[in-house]
Amino acid sequence: MTLLLVLGMASLGLFISDNQNRLLRTQLHDFGNTMALQLAKLASEPILSENSLNLRMLTTNLGQDEKVLGAGIYAHDGRLLSATGIQPDLTAAAFESAETFAYPWFRQTTDGSPERLISFITPATYQGVRAGSVMVTLSASQMDQATVSARNAIVYATLAMTLLASLLAYWLSRRLSLPIHHLMEATRAIGRGDLAIRINQQRNDEIGYLFEGFNNMAAGLLKKSQVEQVFSRYVSKNVADRVLANLDEVRLVDRPIEATVLFADITGFTAMSEKLQPSQVSELLNEYFSHISHACSLYGGVVDKFIGDCAMLAFGVLEDDTDHAFNAVSCAVLIQQLAARLNEQRRADGRPEVHFRIGINCGAMLAGNLGSDERMEYTVVGDAVNLASRLCSEAQPDQIIVRQQLYTMLQPRIVAKAERTIPIRGKSAPVGIYSIQNIHQKGQQVLESNLQKLLDAQPSQKSRRAVDHA
Structure with missing residues (x-):
């Protein structure tokens, strides 16, 4: 210019x-x-x-x-x-x-x-x-x-006008380019994930309208991010990512799959909750459900839902996992070992111990969204899921129960013992069940590493006592 x-x-x-x-x-x-x-x-x-x-x-x-x-x-x-x-x-x-x-x-x-x-x-x-x-x-x-005099006068006048025009051009360029520079910096901040960035400049021109539109867009992105974060806490992150990636088609396609389901239930929870304050009950459930969620993610599973004091985990549902059955068993062993380590701390603090009973089953099931147009949830249903829930109810405290077919499939990689045969409603033949003791030594190194990760994420004993006292 x-x-x-x-x-x-x-x-x-x-x-x-x-x-x-x-x-x-x-x-x-x-x-x-x-x-x-x-x-x-x-x-x-x-x-x-x-x-x-x-x-x-x-x-x-x-x-x-x-x-x-x-x-x-x-x-x-x-x-x-x-x-x-x-x-x-x-x-x-x-x-x-x-x-x-x-x-x-x-x-x-x-x-x-x-x-x-x-x-x-x-x-x-x-x-x-x-x-x-x-x-x-x-x-x-x-x-x-x-x-010459006339030429000099014209030259000086031209130089003066040129200087004035240059200053005017510089002022205009600053007025135009500086706000655009601010907009570019704010856009880069949005790209880096800083959704709280705003352009605090009041202008009554087209650039002012652009700033207002940018601020509205940034506010909308921040609100969307907050909604996604909250949404990811109410459902599994993988499910949330798939739903948010297909907003035009919210209802995920129902599909038959081969997967493994794990039910983990706190034994004696009703009697325990009668001795605790409601806030203490809520704190206990949140603590252990957080442990279960982390353990599930370490083995590639997803939290299907929390039902009272029971957690339902699914493996091989959203992503293909040919080893979903072994991952589910490893996750169950990790949960029991973690609960045992935490119980040592709870005994030292004079708090009641928490014991889990776990039932695992694999087989054909249907994965998809269930519910109405107003409210739905992504879950798995089928006879294999119902049997996993029944196995959980048959388990004793600190016990992991699987049916005979799953034990046979994983026999070289797990340590288990036969328990008994139980009748299942709707099935003509009874089902033999096995109790999982541990996994084979080849998986012990990964298991111990995952257990240490969960223990390292625990708050210190001193901090925990201060929280309990408060």
């Missing part, structure tokens, strides 16, 4: 200077021609009558004009009849022209500098007969000086 303004002002200055020069040159020529024609008209008759006195009066009077540096009257043969001031050296051929013409020439001034002069020569005629010629000499240096 500044470059365009400078080029525009420079072009305008050159145009005005050129017009000024042309105007001054035209005025000088018009003045010289007028003076020469007037002198020729007055001198034509005295030339014919050879009235030298009259001729001298004409040149003398003309020489009194300060603009005229010289005047001369010549006979038709080029002989000088009367003159005043300076005269150029002209040949007789210069006086043979039938029209007025200008003759430029130079002379040295007293200070040695050259001075440009112009002599205007015109024929003097009387009644159609050429009597002679007259010449008027003017200084072109004065015109040159006036031209």
